[in-house]
Amino acid sequence: MPETPDSDLDFTPEVSAETDIARLGHSSPPPAHEQTADEDADVVDWGRVAAMDEFKALVKAKAAFVVPATLFFVVYYFALPVLVGWFPELMEKRVGPVNLAYLFALSQFFMAWGVAFVYLRQASKFDDRQNAIIAKLDLAKGGKSK
Numbered sequence: 001m002p003e004t005p006d007s008d009l010d011f012t013p014e015v016s017a018e019t020d021i022a023r024l025g026h027s028s029p030p031p032a033h034e035q036t037a038d039e040d041a042d043v044v045d046w047g048r049v050a051a052m053d054e055f056k057a058l059v060k061a062k063a064a065f066v067v068p069a070t071l072f073f074v075v076y077y078f079a080l081p082v083l084v085g086w087f088p089e090l091m092e093k094r095v096g097p098v099n100l101a102y103l104f105a106l107s108q109f110f111m112a113w114g115v116a117f118v119y120l121r122q123a124s125k126f127d128d129r130q131n132a133i134i135a136k137l138d139l140a141k142g143g144k145s146k
Helices: 046-050 053-086 100-139
Strands: none
Touching: 046 053, 046 100, 053 100
C-alpha cells in the first residue's frame, strides 16, 4: 500500500506523557535524575563552586593523579608492540615454556587491574573531598541536606 501524506494510518505509539520520556512510576517529586530543568529547584551556583579554594584543590588533586596514571597506562600498553617491533630478539627470549612477549602481554592484564584498584582507592578520597564541598555549600544555603 503506497503511503500518502494524509493517510490515517499512523502507527506511532502514544504514551500520553508530558515529554517523550515517561516517568518511571515514582511518586512526586520525581528523583533528581528524572527532573527536567524547570523542575530542578535546587540550582547550583557553579561560578561560586568554581571559585572555592577546596574545589580548586580537588581539581588539582584529580589532575595530579589522572594525568600520570593515564600516561603510565598508555606507555605500558604501547610498549609491547614497540618492543616486539624494535627488539624482537629480546622479546623472543624464552622464560620457561613461553617467551618474554607473551609474558609482557599477560602482564598488561595485571597492570590494568592494578591501575583500576589504585584509582578506586583514590576516587574514594576524591568523593570524601567532594562531599565536604557539598556539605559546605549546603550549610551556606541554610543547612539544607540532600
